Amino acid sequence: MTHNKHIFHVQGMHCKACGLLITDKLSEVPGVVSVRVDDARNTAEVVVETEAAAETIARDLSAVIEKDGYTLTIEKTRFVPKWSEFRYALPIALVFSAAFYLLQKAGLVNLINAENVNFSAAFGIGLVASVSSCLAVVGGLLLSVSAQYAKEGGKKTSQILFHAGRIISFFVLGGVIGLIGSAFTLSSLAALILGTVVGLIMLSLGLNLLEVFPWAKRLQPHMPKFLTRATKGVAQFEHGLVPLLIGASTFFLPCGFTQSMQVYSLSTGTFFGGAMTMFAFALGTFPVLALISFTSVELGKGKWSGVFFKTAGLLVIAFGIMNMVNSFAAAGIIRPVFGF
Amino acid sequence: MNKYTFLIASIILAAGIIVGAFVITRSSAGVSSSGAAPATHMEGGAQIVEITAKGGYYPSVIAARAGIPTIIRVRTRSTFDCSAAFTIPSLGIRKMLPPSGVSEFPVPAQRAGDELQALCGMGMYSATIQFR
CATH class of the missing domain: 1.20.5 (Single alpha-helices involved in coiled-coils or other helix-helix interfaces)
Known part of the structure; x- marks a missing residue:
């Protein structure tokens, strides 16, 4: 039986660990001797036992990895940005920005009148927080991450994992704060670094979402390679772990509301008091965040996906810049620019 | 079309x-940008600058006198938003205000023409105290 080597171009590769999944799945196909994926060139070198034509093999193997969003092609397809999609994306992004500005000016915070923060008060504060200035940080980050996942053909389970990670971490960490009686207070420098890092992440994800600069893909934050090698046999698990961790990490995002609630959790003095406070708050923020992630995944498929990604990209870039500028202002480096 | x-x-x-x-x-x-609210009153040799922190800082521009010690008194009323994360970067003041209550920050005498910028932790809300 002769061995025939074919080199195919892989469409849909966007993360360094994706090659592991492709290698695993294709290796299981009967008749395939070996698979080697080149992450840098986005090619897959496949050795098969069959004498079939390259096109047939490409088609058959693509069917195996299609559900994960990959296809194998003979030729490298050239990338051309679809500028016409900006005709819709730009005005839509402007309208959403105006709506965000109006929401802040509406002064919804004045609705909060709680001397004693019970469960429903914490929930109500969460509701208000989810449309306040924190929307630019947490909502903006969630938009960029879920739009990116939608672009990569992410599964619905990813967004469930994100929200579960967030709500569970708020419960657990809220309880920890209540128990040990001290909150995670960031120094001025740490807050500045955190705000800048979040802003830069949003900028890089936003640029990538625009689908205009192919080189922007390299700027994306990746899981470090040594971590992905360790989970080689469970490549799909790695895909699931990331949204869970991102959701849990939102506890530490710079958001005045979260910090106030953390201070209140501290004052409860018990694990259960702190846990329920943060849990109720996280539940309050859930509707708006769920709306963002759900819409992203839905719009990310279908014919409006291109316009959606560009709109999301513009909004994420705008929010990312705003958050970074505000971080600098809060640190006293520059005068305040974006005020409400 | x-x-x-x-x-x-x-x-x-x-x-x-x-x-x-x-x-x-x-x-x-x-509030027009040229009209700054005056600092409220004197208490025992120090001027008191009263600021309410809820969904922002009010008044957002305050005129105070230079050359006398100042106390910035920040009042919160069920404040859970970013205004509770009170900071004056130039003085190194950073404090999470309690949701309801009064917090006082003594400030040394400022020179005429100086400005103090108070900001919320995220940088979105600000109050400026102008010393004349």
Whole structure:
């Protein structure tokens, strides 16, 4: 039986660990001797036992990895940005920005009148927080991450994992704060670094979402390679772990509301008091965040996906810049620019 | 209507919404940029600057006297938003205010022409104290 080597171009590769999944799945196909994926060139070198034509093999193997969003092609397809999609994306992004500005000016915070923060008060504060200035940080980050996942053909389970990670971490960490009686207070420098890092992440994800600069893909934050090698046999698990961790990490995002609630959790003095406070708050923020992630995944498929990604990209870039500028202002480096 | 008309109309509409919101909220707040609210009163040799922190800092521009010790008194009323994360970067003041209560920050005498900028932790809300 002769061995025939074919080199195919892989469409849909966007993360360094994706090659592991492709290698695993294709290796299981009967008749395939070996698979080697080149992450840098986005090619897959496949050795098969069959004498079939390259096109047939490409088609058959693509069917195996299609559900994960990959296809194998003979030729490298050239990338051309679809500028016409900006005709819709730009005005839509402007309208959403105006709506965000109006929401802040509406002064919804004045609705909060709680001397004693019970469960429903914490929930109500969460509701208000989810449309306040924190929307630019947490909502903006969630938009960029879920739009990116939608672009990569992410599964619905990813967004469930994100929200579960967030709500569970708020419960657990809220309880920890209540128990040990001290909150995670960031120094001025740490807050500045955190705000800048979040802003830069949003900028890089936003640029990538625009689908205009192919080189922007390299700027994306990746899981470090040594971590992905360790989970080689469970490549799909790695895909699931990331949204869970991102959701849990939102506890530490710079958001005045979260910090106030953390201070209140501290004052409860018990694990259960702190846990329920943060849990109720996280539940309050859930509707708006769920709306963002759900819409992203839905719009990310279908014919409006291109316009959606560009709109999301513009909004994420705008929010990312705003958050970074505000971080600098809060640190006293520059005068305040974006005020409400 | 063709695509360019749609684009231009949307941009004008969005710009109109933003400008309209700006104009409406400015006029209802009744604070012009040239009018700074005066610092409230004196207490035992120090001037008291009273600021309410809830959904922002009010008043947002305050005129105070230079050359005398100052106490900045920040009042919160069920404040859970970013205003509770009170900071004056130039003085190294950073404090999470309690949701309801009064917090005082003594400030050394400032020179005429100095300005103190108070900001919320995220940088979105600010109050400026102008010393004359």
